[in-house]
Amino acid sequence: MDDKRIVVVGGGIAGICAALHMAERGLPVTLLERNGTSMGGRVASYPDASFTHQGQRWSFPMEHGVHGWWRQYRNFLALIERLGLTDRMIDAFDQTLIFRDARDTYRTNVGRETQITPVPEPFHHVQLLRKRNIRRIIHREDLPKFITLGFKLLEAVMFEPTDPSHLERYDALSVREYTQGVPFFYKAFLGSLSRSGFFSDPQHVSLWAFLVALQHYVFLRREDQRFSFVRGSVMPSLLEPMLDRIRAAGGRVVSGVQVKRVRRSDKGGWNLSWARGEGPPPTTQGFRGRGGRLKADLLVLAVDVAGAAEILDGSPDLAPVWGDLSVFQGRPAINIRCWWSRAPDATWGESGVFAGKATADNYFWLHRFQDAFAAWHRQTGGAVSECHIYAPASKHALPDQRLLDEVLADMENAFPDLRGACIHQEIIRNRPTHINFPVGCASSFPAVRTQHPDLFLCGDWVDGGVAVLYMERACQTGIAAANGALEALGLEPFPLLLPVPPPAHIQRLQSLLRAVDGRLPHAWPTKASTSS
Numbered sequence: 038m039d040d041k042r043i044v045v046v047g048g049g050i051a052g053i054c055a056a057l058h059m060a061e062r063g064l065p066v067t068l069l070e071r072n073g074t075s076m077g078g079r080v081a082s083y084p085d086a087s088f089t090h091q092g093q094r095w096s097f098p099m100e101h102g103v104h105g106w107w108r109q110y111r112n113f114l115a116l117i118e119r120l121g122l123t124d125r126m127i128d129a130f131d132q133t134l135i136f137r138d139a140r141d142t143y144r145t146n147v148g149r150e151t152q153i154t155p156v157p158e159p160f161h162h163v164q165l166l167r168k169r170n171i172r173r174i175i176h177r178e179d180l181p182k183f184i185t186l187g188f189k190l191l192e193a194v195m196f197e198p199t200d201p202s203h204l205e206r207y208d209a210l211s212v213r214e215y216t217q218g219v220p221f222f223y224k225a226f227l228g229s230l231s232r233s234g235f236f237s238d239p240q241h242v243s244l245w246a247f248l249v250a251l252q253h254y255v256f257l258r259r260e261d262q263r264f265s266f267v268r269g270s271v272m273p274s275l276l277e278p279m280l281d282r283i284r285a286a287g288g289r290v291v292s293g294v295q296v297k298r299v300r301r302s303d304k305g306g307w308n309l310s311w312a313r314g315e316g317p318p319p320t321t322q323g324f325r326g327r328g329g330r331l332k333a334d335l336l337v338l339a340v341d342v343a344g345a346a347e348i349l350d351g352s353p354d355l356a357p358v359w360g361d362l363s364v365f366q367g368r369p370a371i372n373i374r375c376w377w378s379r380a381p382d383a384t385w386g387e388s389g390v391f392a393g394k395a396t397a398d399n400y401f402w403l404h405r406f407q408d409a410f411a412a413w414h415r416q417t418g419g420a421v422s423e424c425h426i427y428a429p430a431s432k433h434a435l436p437d438q439r440l441l442d443e444v445l446a447d448m449e450n451a452f453p454d455l456r457g458a459c460i461h462q463e464i465i466r467n468r469p470t471h472i473n474f475p476v477g478c479a480s481s482f483p484a485v486r487t488q489h490p491d492l493f494l495c496g497d498w499v500d501g502g503v504a505v506l507y508m509e510r511a512c513q514t515g516i517a518a519a520n521g522a523l524e525a526l527g528l529e530p531f532p533l534l535l536p537v538p539p540p541a542h543i544q545r546l547q548s549l550l551r552a553v554d555g556r557l558p559h560a561w562p563t564k565a566s567t568s569s
Contacts, residue, residue, distance in 0.1 A: 041064065041065065041334045041335060041526065042065075042067070042306070042331075042332055042333050042334045042335075043059060043064050043065060043066045043067065043333065043334065043335045043336075043337075043522065044066070044067050044069065044307075044309065044331065044333035044335070044336050044337070045059075045066060045067070045068045045069065045336075045337040045339055046069050046296045046299075046309070046336070046337070046338050046339060046340060046348075047069070047070065047078070047338065047339030047340040047341075047344065047496070048068055048069070048070025048072070048076035048077065048078065048290070048292065048339075049076070049077060049078025049079060049080075049339060049341070049470075049496070049511065050077070050078060050079070050080065050113075050276070050508055050511040050512055050515065051078075051339040051495040051496045051497065051499075051511040051512070051514055051515040051518075052068060052070070052078075052337070052339030052340075052495070052515065053068070053076070053077075053276055053279050053280065053283075053515070054116070054279075054495075054511070054512045054515030054516055054519070055337045055339055055493075055495050055515040055516070055518045055519045056068040056283050056288060056290075056337075056519075057279050057282055057283055057519075058515070058516055058519035058520070058523075058531050059288075059519045059522055059523065060282065060283045060286035060287065060288040061282070061286060062523055062528050062529070063286070063287075063528075064288075064522070064523075064526070064528075065287055065288065066283065066288040066289070067288065067289045067291065067331075068280075068283060068288065068289065068290045068291065069291050069294045069296060069311070070290075070291070070292045070293075070294065070314070071293070071294065071295035071296075071314035071315055071344070072292060072293070072314060072315050072316060073292045073293025073313075073314055073315055073316030073317040073318065073319065074292075074315070074316035074317065075272055075292075076272065076276065076280065076290070076292055077101070077271065077272040077276050078101075078341065078470055079101055079102075079104075079467075079470050079471065079508075080100065080101055080104065080270075080271035080272055080275075080276065080508075081100065081101045081272060082098065082099070082100050082101075082270050082272040082273065083099035083100055083101070083465060084099065085097060085098055085099060086099050086374070086461075086463045088376075088461045090376075090417070090460060090461070091417075095413065097409055097410065097413075097421075098269070098270045098273075098409055099270075099374070099463065099465065100270040100271065100272065100372075101370075101372065101465070101467050101470075102370060102372045102423070102425055102465075102467070103266065103388075103401045103403070103423055104267075104271065104508065105129065105264035105265070105266065105388070106126065106264055106265045106266070106267070106508070107253070107254055107261065107263075107264040107509075108258075108260055108261045108262075108263050108264065108537075109253045109254065109261050109505070109509065109536050109537065110507075110508060110509040110512070111509070111534040111535070111536065111537070112509060112512045112513045112516060112533060112534050113508055113509055113512040115534060116279075116512065117275060120278055120279065120282070122274070122275055122278060125267055125268050125269065125274045125275065126265040126266070126267060126268065127265060127266050127267075127268050127406045128263065128264075128265050129148070129263065129264050129265060129266060129386075129387060129388060129406075130148075130149070130386060130387055130405075131146045131148040131149045131385075131386035131387070132146070132147055132148035132386040132388055132389050132390070133145065133146050133147070133148075133385045133386040133388075133389030134146075134147045134226065134389060134390060134392060135389055135390070135391045135392070135395070135400075135451045136170075136174055136222065136225065136226075136391075136392045136393045137391065137392075137393040137394045137395050137447075137450065137451075138174070138393050138394060139394065142450045142451055143170040143173060143174055144170060144385060144451060145165070145168045145170045145171055146168075146384075146385065146386055147165060147168075148262065148386055150164055150165060150167075150168065151164055151165065151259060151262065152259050152260070152262055152263065157542065158256065158257060158258060158259055158539070158540065158542075158543055159190065159193075159194045159256045159257060159543060159546070161259050162255075162256075171222075174222045175220060175222060176220070176221060176222075179220035179221055179222070182218055182219055182220045183220060185218040185219055186219045186220060186223055189215065189216075189219060190256070191550060192248075193248050193251045193252065193256055194252075194256055194257070194543065194546060194547060194550060195547060195550035195551055195554055196248045196252065197547075197551065198245065198248070198249050198252070198504035199504060203245070204245055204479050204480075207243070207244040207245040207248060208243050208244070208245040208246075208476065208477060208478065208479040208480070209476065209477065210243075210244040210245075210476065211239060211240050211241065211242060211243070211244060211476050212227060212228075212231045212239035212240075212242045212243075212244055212247045213238075213239040213240040214244065215227070215244050215247070216228070216239060222392075225392040225393050226390075226392045227239065228392065229390045229391060229392040229393075229398065229399075230247075230250075230390070231247065232398045232427045232428045233390055233398045233399050233425070233427065234247075234250050234506075234507075235247065235250075235473060235474050236368035236370065236427040236428060236471045236473055237368060237427070237428050237473050237475070238428050238429055241473065241475055241476070242473070242474055242475070242476070243474045243475060243476050243477065243478050243479060244476075245474075245479050246474035246478070246479070246506065247474075249504050249505075249506060250506055253505070253506070253536060257539035257543055258537065258539055258540065258543075261537075266387075266388075266401075266406040266407070267407075268406065268407060268408050269407060269408055269409065270407075289321060291319055291321045291324050292314075292316075292317075292319065293313060293314045293315070293316055293317055293318050293319040293324075294311050294312075294313070294314055294319050294324055295311060295312055295313070295314035295315075296309050296310070296311050296348060297310050297311060297312050297328075297347075297348065297351055298310040298348070298351035298352050299336070299338075299348060299352040299354065299355055300352065300354055301354040301489075302332070305334070305491065306332060306333055306334045306335075306336075306491060307332070307333045307336045307491070307492065308330060308331075308332055308333075309330065309331040309332070309333060309336075310328070310329075310330055310331075310351075311324070311328055311329060311330070311331060312327065312328040313327055313328065334491065335491050335492075335493075335522045335525065335526075336491065336492050336493070337492075337493045337494070337495060337518045337519070337522065338355075338492070338493075338494050338495075339494075339495045339496055339515065339518070340496065341367055341470045341472065341496060341497075341498070342362060342365045342366065342367045342469075342472055342498055343367035343468065343469050343470065345359055345362055346362050349362065357488065358483065358487045358488070358489070358492065358494070359483050359494075360481055360483055361481060364475065364477070364478055364481040365472060365473060365475070365478065365481070365498055366469070366473050366475070367468070367469030367470055367471065367472065367473075368427065368428075368469055368471040368472070368473050369433055369466065369467055369468065369469040369471070370425055370426070370427055370467045370470075370471055371425065371426040371427075371432075371433065371440060371464065371465070371466055371467070372423060372424075372425055372464070372465040372467065373397075373423070373424045373425075373426070373440065373441060373444045373462065373463070373464050373465075374403070374421060374422065374423045374424075374462065374463045375421070375422045375424075375444070375445065375448065375459050375461070375462050376413070376419060376420075376421050376459070376460050376461040376462075377419050377420040377421070377422065377455055377458045377459055377460065378417065378418075378419045378458045378459075378460050379418065379419060379420065379454065379455055379458045380404065380414060380418060380419060380420040381402070381420060381452040381454060381455055382452075382454065383405070385452070387401065387402045387405040387406055388400065388401045388402070391447060391451075395447045396426060396432060396440065396443035396444055396446075396447055397424035397425065397426060397443075397444045397447045397448070398424075398425050398426060398427050398428070399424065399425050400422055400423065400424045400448065400451075401422065401423045401424075402420060402421070402422055403421040403422065403423055404419075404420050404421045419458075419460075420455070422448055424444045424447070424448065426440065426444070427471070433466075437464050440464065441462050441464060445459055445462070472496075472497050472498040482498065482499060482500035483498075483499055483500065484499070484500050484502075485499055485500070485501050485502070485514050485517045485518050485521060486517075486521050490525055491525065493517075493518035493519075493521045493522060494514070494518065495511070495514035495515045495517065495518040496510075496511055496514060497510045497511040497514075499514045500514075501513045501514035501517045502517070503533075503535060503536070504536075505536060513533060516531055516533055517533060519531065520533070
């Protein structure tokens, strides 16, 4: 196979997974990434943050943003285990819901509470009604709305993401329509999940995608709510070892190269035109200089939506492959880190989400699970927080200092014992690499296998045939793209793991609900809005 030129464009999770699996089968793969400073895409590393505190100079690693690794990330977690990297993960302890209204801020730990309750799925979240702060934010006028909420939750259980009728029905609805008529608090909570999970406000998010997330991470299996953190930045902790495996197998990893045009060759394969990308110039032989051309006998495109749009401008041959890119938008994210001279009460979760009146969408206490920040805590008694801002778009137009001040206010309201204790802040404005899942998107996802037997796609916005999301979708489609190339060359593909099914009693409940759904077309409240 040494005579085959195999190129992967895009050094994020999808591209690295695709290149790794092809390299492990002995293929001479070349992985190209536009960022000359760090690969990784949505888990890229950034230059260190440094400052002086009490006469000592401190320096800390920075990255695109902290991520949770959920139990249903089956392919990604299996890959981490296979590479012997599980010691670099640490289980999350708890998650805190922080709800702000015009009068007060309410904190409630919601992670372990719903995992240790004897109440069976899918009703295990009823356990939260025992929490005093949850009861305090339920308004009297909301009580009748719990009937509607019950129907909504049953609908989320009944939902079958691969059913064409369900896809058509729910993809035409938004999360905002789903939350109509439910208690105010629950509506605010689902709105926060919409922003943290899909980087957009509820009116812009496909209900089909949202229900996929609810099933995989909330309702059907209580253990699926558990997740892990990486003990360091993701790029050096997990992805650099994967890149080392690619190099050890004879592959090439080239950063600082941006593919500008892709054309179909008359003799088969693909002609790529490249230029210098961002950051330091490439030093790999064959990629020095300001640009050039490259031939690929097999090509895997693992770029995000924004990168695809840039390539498509000069690549008409790809228009039928990617389809209408205007359906999707790359969503930016803002990462704000704060160093504190004191630490909050450790009874609160090391991560959580904000609902209601807050600028931040979520938070993480880095000193509780990342080694570099734990050292700060041990030596100073202080803490380090990270907050993400995803939506609305108007927030991204604000100046840095305004955002820093608003997030600081959010954290001090949520953790009042830290007021006046912030000693340093850093802000990172990330490229729009997060894929949105807008209303009407489900029929527009491009597929891993294209109409060309020598071209494959992967990424978190590509359809790999399995209803998974986020980094697992990137990993799963990366492996699927590698398998397509392997099968085209007569090599053995890698197994792909499906999500763990719900327990037997949930499957029986789903069968019953789907039977009722088929006989009573308007049994569920959201369907009524579809017909209106």
